[in-house]
Amino acid sequence: MLTLDLTNAPRWHDLATGVRVQLRPLTTALMVATRSDPAVEAVPEEASDEERAVAFAKALARRAVLAWEGIGDAEGKPIDPSPGAIDALLDVWPIFEAFQLTYVSKGLLLEQEKNASALSPTGPSAGASDTAKPARKPARTARRG
Secondary structure, three states: OOOOOOOHHHHHHHHEOOOEEEEEEHHHHHHHHHOOOOOHHOOOOOOOOOHHHHHHHHHHHHHHHEEEEEEEEEOOOOOOOHHHHHHHHHHHHHHHHHHHHHHHHHHHHHHHHHHHOOOOOOOOOOOOOOOOOOOOOOOOOOOOO
C-alpha cells in the first residue's frame, strides 16, 4: 500500500558522521524543476550517464537543501548552505552516495513498488502465462482484393 505523508514537512537526513542536511520533500514539482534546471539542460548529449547523474544530483540538492549541520569552511568555521557550497559538498564521494541513497532513492521507491505488481498477460512480460493454445498449422495468407 502507498502511504502518503500529507504534512510535506522538511526532514533531516544524516549523510555522514556529524553531517546532516535538512531537505525539502522530494515532490513531483521539485523533480520537474530540477529536470529543467539550466545546469542539467547544459549537459552535452555525449556526456556519460555518470556526468548526467552528478549534474542532476547537484541541481536537485541546490533546490532541496534548506539547512545543514557539521559542514564548515577550510578553517573549520561553520558555513551556511549556498549553491557553491552544496556543489562542493556533493563532490565528496561518500556524501554524494549518501545523498543518492537516503534522499533520491526514497523518491524512487514508488517505482519499485510498481514492480511488485503482477506481470501483464497482454504484454511482452516474461512471466505471463499463455492464454491461447498453439496453432495446429500456419495460417494462410489473406487474399488480395
